[in-house]
Amino acid sequence: MTSAAPTPALSSLTHGTPPGVLIVGAGPAGLALSVALAQAGIASRVLEQAPLSTLEDPPEDGRDIALTHRARRILEQLGIWQRLPADEIAPLRQAKVSDGGSAWVLPFDARDDGHEALGWLVPNHRIRAACHAAARAESLVTLQGDTRATGFGRDGANAWIDATGPGATAERHAAPLVVAADSRFSGVRRLAGIGARMLDFGRTAIVCRMSHAADHEGVAHECFRYGNTLAMLPMAGHQSSAVLTVRSDDAPGWLALSPADFAHRLSEQFGHRLGAMETAGERHAYPLVATYAHRFADARFALVGDAAVGMHPVTAHGYNFGLYGVERLAAALQLAQEAGRDLGDAAALQRWADEHRRTTLPIYLGTNAIVRLFTDDRAPARLARTAVLRVASRLPPLKTAITRQLTGRAAAA
Ligand SMILES: Cc1cc2nc3c(=O)[nH]c(=O)nc-3n(C[C@H](O)[C@H](O)[C@H](O)COP(=O)(O)OP(=O)(O)OC[C@H]3O[C@@H](n4cnc5c(N)ncnc54)[C@H](O)[C@@H]3O)c2cc1C
Numbered sequence: 001m002t003s004a005a006p007t008p009a010l011s012s013l014t015h016g017t018p019p020g021v022l023i024v025g026a027g028p029a030g031l032a033l034s035v036a037l038a039q040a041g042i043a044s045r046v047l048e049q050a051p052l053s054t055l056e057d058p059p060e061d062g063r064d065i066a067l068t069h070r071a072r073r074i075l076e077q078l079g080i081w082q083r084l085p086a087d088e089i090a091p092l093r094q095a096k097v098s099d100g101g102s103a104w105v106l107p108f109d110a111r112d113d114g115h116e117a118l119g120w121l122v123p124n125h126r127i128r129a130a131c132h133a134a135a136r137a138e139s140l141v142t143l144q145g146d147t148r149a150t151g152f153g154r155d156g157a158n159a160w161i162d163a164t165g166p167g168a169t170a171e172r173h174a175a176p177l178v179v180a181a182d183s184r185f186s187g188v189r190r191l192a193g194i195g196a197r198m199l200d201f202g203r204t205a206i207v208c209r210m211s212h213a214a215d216h217e218g219v220a221h222e223c224f225r226y227g228n229t230l231a232m233l234p235m236a237g238h239q240s241s242a243v244l245t246v247r248s249d250d251a252p253g254w255l256a257l258s259p260a261d262f263a264h265r266l267s268e269q270f271g272h273r274l275g276a277m278e279t280a281g282e283r284h285a286y287p288l289v290a291t292y293a294h295r296f297a298d299a300r301f302a303l304v305g306d307a308a309v310g311m312h313p314v315t316a317h318g319y320n321f322g323l324y325g326v327e328r329l330a331a332a333l334q335l336a337q338e339a340g341r342d343l344g345d346a347a348a349l350q351r352w353a354d355e356h357r358r359t360t361l362p363i364y365l366g367t368n369a370i371v372r373l374f375t376d377d378r379a380p381a382r383l384a385r386t387a388v389l390r391v392a393s394r395l396p397p398l399k400t401a402i403t404r405q406l407t408g409r410a411a412a413a
Pocket of ligand 1: 024025026027028029030047048049050063064065066067124147148149150181182183184187188205207243286304305306307313316317318319320321322
């Protein structure tokens with residue numbers, strides 16, 4: 001990290017409103033933040049290494065994202081939800097958790113909590129496209145693609161990002177506040193001197209859209225089998241999003257199967273409950289590493305999205321947490337701006353960071369504990385798995401608490 005003032009010799013794009021906030025990463029978290037800031041009257045510039053054409057029409061990546069009630073409300077307020085194709089939003093009415101080879105399941109039903117849906121499933125590339133369209137529509141947002149952040153510095157008045165821009169030009173971009181939204185392996189987080197705890201599960205999630213003969217009736221299944229875990233998430237029509245979690249050294253074998261063999265093995269693992277199955281998309285593999293930043297904020301610096309908290313997907317909280325952080329950070333910055341205070345003021349950022357930590361840390365730790373327990377196939381763990389599920393089923397308040405976590409109502413402000 002450098003302490004010198006920004007060097008004017010480096011070229012920098014200066015068109016548009018000077019940004020109050022510089023955001024690195026135009027993923028769904030960075031873009032949502034830019035829209036939330038624009039609604040709060042704060043100009044931002046978003047630097048993204050991918051070309052703008054990719055942001056406009058992101059490729060399908062196999063991820064289907066379960067969104068909570070609170071996340072939906074935030075997306076609606078940002079005008080992003082309205083840009084999602086209605087026929088690709090699938091309600092999640094029930095979730096059923098099963099263990100090992102047992103036919104017994106622990107059910108969670110949205111109606112138990114007075115709702116029609118526990119949440120909604122939406123393809124990730126549709127969320128990304130909707131975030132991009134909403135950001136493009138805001139005059140206070142400047143998007144810059146083909147720009148890779150390579151350095152970070154700050155002084156009393158500004159923070160800045162050194163970057164390799166379009167045509168390999170060296171650029172420096174400055175603003176009172178830099179926000180890193182550049183994924184769970186955030187390079188800018190590291191450049192800013194902030195570490196992260198990382199938990200490598202040694203597992204890989206293989207995701208693939210499947211079509212099937214039977215109706216899923218809006219029910220998600222999480223099957224903690226012995227040896228691997230299979231989630232079937234209900235998508236629009238007779239389709240489900242399969243999330244198969246396997247030991248990473250088994251992943252190449254699963255990826256090498258022909259589409260027909262893959263569908264057959266998956267259907268077999270699922271007990272043929274959805275009838276004949278076929279693959280309806282490409283398989284994508286995601287090595288599973290959970291990350292949690294040591295700090296979410298520092299002088300003139302903050303982290304959002306996976307750069308702050310990178311969750312294991314089993315409890316489907318990753319992007320939901322990203323949106324909760326975006327909503328609260330934008331609100332904190334709006335207060336600072338209205339009071340005429342510096343947007344990079346460390347004390348104001350710290351209050352936001354403390355609140356976000358209180359929301360996310362218990363679920364981050366709980367999720368990792370669940371993953372450890374349900375991927376441990378030794379006899380004591382098998383007994384503990386069964387006990388945990390049976391206890392949860394017999395304690396309605398515990399089930400309600402879990403349902404509220406699933407819907408995001410527990411964390412709703
Ligand atoms: C299999 C799977 C299933 C999931 N299911 C769910 C779910 O059901 N519910 C849920 O809430 N979440 C889920 N998630 C998590 C969710 O996908 C992530 O939380 C979310 O995509 C993170 O968004 P982000 O914007 O923080 O990061 P990313 O999407 O990783 O975007 C980061 C951006 O930063 C850019 N970038 C990186 N480095 C630089 C640099 N140096 N300079 C410029 N740009 C840079 C990248 O190109 C990218 O565009 C799932 C994840 C996986 C893998």
